[in-house]
Amino acid sequence: MRATIKDIAAKANISYSTVSRALNNKYGVNPRTREKVLRIADEINYLPNAIARGLVSKQTNTIGLVIPDIRNPFFPEVASGIGESAAENGYNVFLCDSNWSKDREEQYIKLLAERRVDGLIVAPIGDSIDGLKTIIEGMLPVVYVSRAPVNTNHSYVAIDNVRGGFLATKHLIENGYEPIGFIGATEDSVTSNERYMGYQRAFEQYSIPIDNKFIRNGDFKQKSGYDIMQKMIKDGTSPRALFAVNDLFALGAIQAIKDAGLRVPGDIAVVGFDDIPVASLQEVQLTTILQPKFQMGRIAFEMLLEAIESGKKDHSGKNGRKVILEPELIVRKSSR
Amino acid sequence: MRATIKDIAAKANISYSTVSRALNNKYGVNPRTREKVLRIADEINYLPNAIARGLVSKQTNTIGLVIPDIRNPFFPEVASGIGESAAENGYNVFLCDSNWSKDREEQYIKLLAERRVDGLIVAPIGDSIDGLKTIIEGMLPVVYVSRAPVNTNHSYVAIDNVRGGFLATKHLIENGYEPIGFIGATEDSVTSNERYMGYQRAFEQYSIPIDNKFIRNGDFKQKSGYDIMQKMIKDGTSPRALFAVNDLFALGAIQAIKDAGLRVPGDIAVVGFDDIPVASLQEVQLTTILQPKFQMGRIAFEMLLEAIESGKKDHSGKNGRKVILEPELIVRKSSR
DNA sequence: GTAATTATAGGAAACGTTTGCAAAGTTGTC
DNA sequence: GACAACTTTGCAAACGTTTCCTATAATTAC
Numbered sequence: 001m002r003a004t005i006k007d008i009a010a011k012a013n014i015s016y017s018t019v020s021r022a023l024n025n026k027y028g029v030n031p032r033t034r035e036k037v038l039r040i041a042d043e044i045n046y047l048p049n050a051i052a053r054g055l056v057s058k059q060t061n062t063i064g065l066v067i068p069d070i071r072n073p074f075f076p077e078v079a080s081g082i083g084e085s086a087a088e089n090g091y092n093v094f095l096c097d098s099n100w101s102k103d104r105e106e107q108y109i110k111l112l113a114e115r116r117v118d119g120l121i122v123a124p125i126g127d128s129i130d131g132l133k134t135i136i137e138g139m140l141p142v143v144y145v146s147r148a149p150v151n152t153n154h155s156y157v158a159i160d161n162v163r164g165g166f167l168a169t170k171h172l173i174e175n176g177y178e179p180i181g182f183i184g185a186t187e188d189s190v191t192s193n194e195r196y197m198g199y200q201r202a203f204e205q206y207s208i209p210i211d212n213k214f215i216r217n218g219d220f221k222q223k224s225g226y227d228i229m230q231k232m233i234k235d236g237t238s239p240r241a242l243f244a245v246n247d248l249f250a251l252g253a254i255q256a257i258k259d260a261g262l263r264v265p266g267d268i269a270v271v272g273f274d275d276i277p278v279a280s281l282q283e284v285q286l287t288t289i290l291q292p293k294f295q296m297g298r299i300a301f302e303m304l305l306e307a308i309e310s311g312k313k314d315h316s317g318k319n320g321r322k323v324i325l326e327p328e329l330i331v332r333k334s335s336r
Numbered sequence: 337m338r339a340t341i342k343d344i345a346a347k348a349n350i351s352y353s354t355v356s357r358a359l360n361n362k363y364g365v366n367p368r369t370r371e372k373v374l375r376i377a378d379e380i381n382y383l384p385n386a387i388a389r390g391l392v393s394k395q396t397n398t399i400g401l402v403i404p405d406i407r408n409p410f411f412p413e414v415a416s417g418i419g420e421s422a423a424e425n426g427y428n429v430f431l432c433d434s435n436w437s438k439d440r441e442e443q444y445i446k447l448l449a450e451r452r453v454d455g456l457i458v459a460p461i462g463d464s465i466d467g468l469k470t471i472i473e474g475m476l477p478v479v480y481v482s483r484a485p486v487n488t489n490h491s492y493v494a495i496d497n498v499r500g501g502f503l504a505t506k507h508l509i510e511n512g513y514e515p516i517g518f519i520g521a522t523e524d525s526v527t528s529n530e531r532y533m534g535y536q537r538a539f540e541q542y543s544i545p546i547d548n549k550f551i552r553n554g555d556f557k558q559k560s561g562y563d564i565m566q567k568m569i570k571d572g573t574s575p576r577a578l579f580a581v582n583d584l585f586a587l588g589a590i591q592a593i594k595d596a597g598l599r600v601p602g603d604i605a606v607v608g609f610d611d612i613p614v615a616s617l618q619e620v621q622l623t624t625i626l627q628p629k630f631q632m633g634r635i636a637f638e639m640l641l642e643a644i645e646s647g648k649k650d651h652s653g654k655n656g657r658k659v660i661l662e663p664e665l666i667v668r669k670s671s672r
Numbered sequence: 673g674t675a676a677t678t679a680t681a682g683g684a685a686a687c688g689t690t691t692g693c694a695a696a697g698t699t700g701t702c
Numbered sequence: 703g704a705c706a707a708c709t710t711t712g713c714a715a716a717c718g719t720t721t722c723c724t725a726t727a728a729t730t731a732c
Binding site: 341356360362 | 717718719720721
């Protein structure tokens with residue numbers, strides 16, 4: 001059995017409340033007593049029980065982070081930022097990967113709430129928070145990162161997706177590519193929808209009509225990008241350029257293009273979104289929209305910390321802060 | 337305030353022990369009562385407090401996973417396997433990223449232990465477990481993954497690193513490259529050391545002397561691979577081929593080679609280790625040693641589960657199981 | 673109809689902490 | 703040397719559950 005505070009008390013011949021105070025560096029305990037307690041604690045290999053502590057103190061110094069896909073390098077980058085900022089502030093991050101399953105996302109959020117994390121950072125899969133709503137509903141500080149459910153009241157950090165989509169598309173248009181295709185995700189992805197809006201806007205600005213033939217949807221994974229592009233090529237409906245809603249899509253599409261014996265950008269130019277580390281490899285050189293991932297993570301944690309430390313009461317998010325970061329177009333070989 | 341079991345009891349006019357039984361589907365509660373409890377629980381949005389539960393039941397259905405670098409795609413792949421297997425068995429995984437800091441690794445392990453996770457999976461940074469020893473010491477089921485401290489008694493899954501290093505080096509030798517350099521990590525990395533042993537063995541087998549001029553050490557990151565290679569080239573000590581101890585190193589080295597105006601493999605051939613997803617991109621085509629990452633994760637969890645469910649007592653790991661997976665050489669363009 | 677058995681419910685202890693309050697001990701002041 | 707002020711300590715309640723034990727109610731057996 002693990003040693004408890006009472007074991008220390010017994011060995012030191014004092015009450016366990018004193019031990020508790022000594023261990024926690026509370027005011028009002030004799031230095032000699034404290035020293036003794038500390039020594040004994042060390043001797044018997046005492047490790048505080050955070051669970052018991054959390055029960056009474058209501059604070060666990062723990063936050064939950066739920067992401068949809070740990071294998072998409074975008075998220076580890078964001079998580080890294082969160083983790084660093086959290087560590088600096090004495091918080092632990094429990095990272096959970098829902099693997100694009102809404103059920104699992106909901107389940108994880110529930111489980112984290114049950115474990116009484118002090119707050120939650122979520123990069124949600126879809127545009128609604130139905131399931132989460134009842135769980136979170138004003139009870140737990142929440143911050144969304146990278147993507148936020150529509151009409152949420154909670155705080156979030158994201159990038160200006162519309163502008164990002166606009167910049168990417170505009171770049172392709174201005175370089176004379178035509179037609180320009182689009183690969184997005186399923187309808188309820190805010191991220192994808194907003195980037196599509198940017199795509200539309202660019203078309204409008206240059207008075208180009210959108211041809212739905214070149215609009216496709218996938219699931220944010222490389223394989224999906226590959227399959228879509230392959231099909232387009234086989235169907236003879238491949239565009240002259242492609243704006244893919246994330247880098248993994250773009251990478252997949254590029255593989256398909258090359259597998260079909262075509263060149264990038266010679267036959268089809270490609271622009272992605274995120275600027276994951278691979279994109280900048282010399283062999284890859286993917287034109288993309290940079291998201292400040294690490295910084296986004298840091299901001300997310302800072303916002304959450306703020307919510308945890310302030311309010312302590314109302315977490316409906318009525319006064320949620322929204323931080324929108326600027327996207328940046330990074331032109332590389334895949335589009336020039 | 338969150339609703340508790342007592343609120344339900346009050347509303348239903350029954351004792352809270354009955355509520356507890358009803359909620360947990362225990363035998364011996366009237367179906368009508370149970371139904372009522374469930375209804376009320378739903379009405380007032382009750383969410384069990386896993387902390388309180390964990391305090392008495394000693395089981396948290398939670399495991400901790402500590403990895404050194406979430407940004408190295410190798411680890412997300414492994415984590416994915418663990419996560420999947422855990423989910424299937426009703427366990428939650430708390431993923432913690434130590435970011436190559438031994439202090440943080442130790443701290444995270446400690447924190448997870450304090451939170452009374454049911455078990456721990458660790459991909460340790462170094463070859464010793466000094467810090468962890470006292471924390472874990474027969475108290476908590478532990479499984480190491482991918483790398484294990486030397487002389488550990490605990491269970492682990494890893495790959496046959498020596499053989500992997502051997503295969504990689506042999507491949508380069510047989511293709512006539514010479515001299516063949518090596519980029520490894522600092523001395524206390526078991527992984528790196530073992531792969532180096534494989535490198536040595538291949539040299540022995542072909543009776544080639546090792547020239548230390550071509551042996552360098554870094555920190556497992558891409559940048560480090562870049563810097564090392566760049567320096568080699570500048571110093572005029574660059575080998576004809578390079579075996580890098582992981583893919584990130586290899587990728588970094590390749591960047592440096594190309595930045596210096598040289599070709600891969602024309603001027604310098606490169607072999608990595610891990611087969612992270614990037615390696616197989618057509619533009620990259622990195623020859624490497626495949627590790628079955630996902631499977632490794634699954635096995636790690638299964639071993640841990642076994643330890644959790646069986647023993648329940650002695651976790652010194654005396655009868656630890658060791659699973660060594662077979663590495664596979666994947667030949668791609670970077671070496672032919 | 674009574675005793676035995678079973679189904680259901682409640683009471684209370686326990687898990688390992690923190691913390692408010694009161695008691696005891698120490699020091700200082702005059 | 704007495705009283706105040708302060709320091710140090712202990713006691714006990716509380717946190718939200720689970721679970722053991724006991725009590726009551728309902729059912730069955732005869």
